[in-house]
Amino acid sequence: MIRAGIIGATGYAGGELVRLLLGHGDVEIKWYGSRSYIEKEYASVYQNLFRIVDDVCKDDNLKELAGQVDVIFTATPQGFLASVLDEEILKKVKVVDLSADYRISDVDVYEKWYQIPHKSPQLIGQAVYGLCELNREKIKKTRLVANPGCYPTCSILSVYPLLKEGLIDPDTIIIDAKSGTSGAGRGAKVQNLFCEVNENIKAYGVASHRHTPEIEEQLSNAAGRPVVLSFTPHLVPMNRGILVTAYASLKETDQGLPSEEQLRDVYERYYGKERFIRFLEKGVCPETRWVEGSNYVDVNIAVDARTKRVIMMGAMDNLVKGAAGQAVQNMNLLFGLPEEQGLVMPPLFP
């Protein structure tokens, strides 16, 4: 039995992590950390877990927690983990960080986009970017996983194969993303009240969202050269789900444009054996409703011969594959368990 601790257990990602770990089979949650609800019953915060979880919330003392568990999940504000993590803790436990603290390899980029100093830059090099389908083997060997952001997970997986294969022009990538409101967190803000979000759609963080450099770094790795792209997130009146609509110009060769079938073959080759990536049948658009509550990413493409562009689409549950599910997937890799353990439930519809 793997003993797990969660810091930030009362946010939406933390709550989802609890739900998934309760059904995992080989994990016992030993520590429900929540600075805001210390000493309160966890099930009074998330009443779906009434009579399922009896524990009360504890603080965020990482040092103390490190002595009691095998793995720590941190679903905490940016900067928190970087300010408390050290070698001593990493010698005792494995850490899966759902914040952005160790996702960006260049500390200057991190500090510029997040506007906070990074307190433990020396640990960045140790972290593995936990996008399981791309970094599976590295994750198995690390002590510190930087669990990817929700938008980056969906964006990268949608674009990766064609970029890696050199079939699209890296300078033309535009990612237009749409997220359910759980992505905005559980903080009490007027802008996230029901009546402000319901019956509305808006873009936000235009040309400035923090997930941009994370996407760019991973896609630069894929392209083998720096990629600078446009990323625009939107807020959608629904609880869960991220949809990515990405655009890029196809590279013409002497044989002309690649055909849709050629592009589809690439995706099949990259993702055909992946448990959690479903490359859809031709003509079927990904929709967030078909992945809700599950760890799946549904991906598909459409070729637009008129504009010589390809539209790459991805849909996933931002709280599962975009946060807690991928964290569990990473934990499975860290501990040598079957990668899909605890993540096999079919999506919930409607």
Added chain:
Amino acid sequence: MIRAGIIGATGYAGGELVRLLLGHGDVEIKWYGSRSYIEKEYASVYQNLFRIVDDVCKDDNLKELAGQVDVIFTATPQGFLASVLDEEILKKVKVVDLSADYRISDVDVYEKWYQIPHKSPQLIGQAVYGLCELNREKIKKTRLVANPGCYPTCSILSVYPLLKEGLIDPDTIIIDAKSGTSGAGRGAKVQNLFCEVNENIKAYGVASHRHTPEIEEQLSNAAGRPVVLSFTPHLVPMNRGILVTAYASLKETDQGLPSEEQLRDVYERYYGKERFIRFLEKGVCPETRWVEGSNYVDVNIAVDARTKRVIMMGAMDNLVKGAAGQAVQNMNLLFGLPEEQGLVMPPLFP
């Protein structure tokens, strides 16, 4: 491995049944029956099951199906099962009927409220009303389970203990119920379009809804005398969930009104050991969000000393405990499996 067939697999209740049975562990679905989608891939109708279910839809030939499986679930329009079920089929398989055909013991009452003739009244006596918490032992021995309606399940379980104990006046029961829109089914009707349901609440079937006699029959059994009550369903702009707010006058005795604690003790006694009924802590109102995707019914009461009434509240997922989940629970009872098998996932929130 129990072999199961589903007639009506492409309605919302049928789809939920598929989802639950896929995670059950001891069941194999052999027949996805759907008259509207014969020969179409099931996963093209419910794309959440893409790469999970490979089968195509079949017809609704119950006789043929009976020879191939151990249990048949029928999630079909009223009257269908009654028109095809016979002794021959029941000798081969167990049947869990999610329609209303065998829920009402008095065939005249059925025909009056449903406005259709009952084609196999001789089988009504064999059916057991599948409200597991009330009829557990009978269900284990039957071949034909009348799976309860969604509103009746939540209504009966909310009111049952106080009525059974004679603590409320049976002539004063008023049930005001609210349901998510999946309860209205997947038929293409203008009144169920997104723009017609969204941003709206309405009552419907006022003083005439078909679930009324079903609730009355079960509560009459509890009271030991005929109960006639008011039942008003409402349509709520959400996918899943039923909330029942029931009112009744408390019976005064020489010692005056029963105290809230006395009433709470009754619920604790009736439901304290039930796996799927959660009697909430004092002062906490049931909410549908806390049971979504699960087989739980959350119940609580409030005593109003001013009016000498008790307000009894229940919340559940109409597609799970109100349909497919209870059907699986019944199947578990029929086949001697642990009652909770395949039904232990915590509710999904948000």
Added chain:
Amino acid sequence: MIRAGIIGATGYAGGELVRLLLGHGDVEIKWYGSRSYIEKEYASVYQNLFRIVDDVCKDDNLKELAGQVDVIFTATPQGFLASVLDEEILKKVKVVDLSADYRISDVDVYEKWYQIPHKSPQLIGQAVYGLCELNREKIKKTRLVANPGCYPTCSILSVYPLLKEGLIDPDTIIIDAKSGTSGAGRGAKVQNLFCEVNENIKAYGVASHRHTPEIEEQLSNAAGRPVVLSFTPHLVPMNRGILVTAYASLKETDQGLPSEEQLRDVYERYYGKERFIRFLEKGVCPETRWVEGSNYVDVNIAVDARTKRVIMMGAMDNLVKGAAGQAVQNMNLLFGLPEEQGLVMPPLFP
């Protein structure tokens, strides 16, 4: 031109009041009071009014305001107006109070249900309860209007005719009400976040909601004797709208129960000439979508011969007839304008 000031202009009711007054024709808003947004542009808070309103928000100095306008609307927390209103102010301006401070004639009842001391009980007697259809003539002559609560408006208007005519038993009234989320206000609370309200329905304030005594007082007046009733509000995942489903036992006479036609005649008689009350055709249930954005209350009844009860239903927009619209209607009465001025737009659908 009537000069108007609004205290509490940045809440949802305040915002709606601004919208309605902008279209009124004979009103000029001189003061957008909002303690939270002083000096901020009003249109930066409610961006729908960008390039329509240029004013910045001011404070809540009622004394100063009284010297500059003809009418003051207060959409403020309970207790505020009672703590600052005095004879001096009332000599200068008319006041329409959207809070509860002067709705309850018995100060003890107010202090018990609202749990705050009333600072100006001597003014309660001067206030007129501003349910226009019931108190039209009194309103015309007063200086201080207690604008009714949202639930009370819909509840009282639904039940009033049958109670007034002695056709229902006052001891059997149960009001089950459902409200959109704008009724919960614009304060930043976790419980009102999108993800907490969406896909959920719950009861709240069971047997304890503050609108209960307000409804009881008005219905007691109608009945000519004290009425004690059950009132249960519910929160519905939609922006606007209140639906009331009220139950009462019909009084039997020597001729038996009154017929549905007799009851319908009563409603026609009471409401047939009312501009803002629509008594629907037989069999048509009120729905909140049909009144959105308008000052209408849609009312209808259903008789349940089996239980000898009548179900009385009402639907309205909680921000219009339940708050700002009725406030404008009251202002029209106060100033001798046509009662419907500024309130004639048809409801918005979908």
Added chain:
Amino acid sequence: MIRAGIIGATGYAGGELVRLLLGHGDVEIKWYGSRSYIEKEYASVYQNLFRIVDDVCKDDNLKELAGQVDVIFTATPQGFLASVLDEEILKKVKVVDLSADYRISDVDVYEKWYQIPHKSPQLIGQAVYGLCELNREKIKKTRLVANPGCYPTCSILSVYPLLKEGLIDPDTIIIDAKSGTSGAGRGAKVQNLFCEVNENIKAYGVASHRHTPEIEEQLSNAAGRPVVLSFTPHLVPMNRGILVTAYASLKETDQGLPSEEQLRDVYERYYGKERFIRFLEKGVCPETRWVEGSNYVDVNIAVDARTKRVIMMGAMDNLVKGAAGQAVQNMNLLFGLPEEQGLVMPPLFP
């Protein structure tokens, strides 16, 4: 008093047209045409108009109608108007067509994208594309207005100024659009049921949506050369609203990229005096909630120096400025009325 007839009065755009014309002041609706509801009371279809509209629905006999009114609005399926309109009718009445029949000047393009033959190509040349802000003077003089599509209205107005001024590269335009569900019409289709749309976002019509050539034609006019662009619509779980997020590469000159201020100046110059286009303050993103129920289009831009792109955003109500509101605006121009008459209500929020 202008006498108006509406063919297709029971669709969502038709219903909105009725609402707006009822509040116009100088219009009388003489004919509520609806093939599906002939002889039924209009207010039984749109119950928001109970006691406001007493008429029953009539058929779609354009010839007969032409003799009775001054203006005909057609909110009908593609191809209908083209199949019945002729010179004789146009001699009697002015026509504002909300379908696409006369929007595309090249009949081949129309027939290719709409997959139906055009029955009156000889009339295309007479029609004026009714985007009022661009074609105001031409509209005043025509008999036949092709009222623009919802997506085109918002897309064109967002992109027009920079394209017209030659500041963006026409070959790089990508329009990612999001629409509320009323845009899908009132037909009874499974895919538009509440439970299918709610809690979901999807792209549809990728690289194939019929509004593409309409946008391209107008933007080609602006650019003075053919424009081929990517257009991807998405379905959002809300009733009303369209949001456009458009991307294009800025043209570099010897002075480098144009500054954000330079670009803002262009929008101010083009739209500063427009009654219904609000160019927002710097940094404020358009949101559909701020325009609901109104004829406004809110527009803004963000410059991304990193990618040398500009993001152009527009938000409007698809049923008002995207359909019925613009139709009324066109009617006002046709009849010499103030352009804003009947369209001055502030947006409704929340």
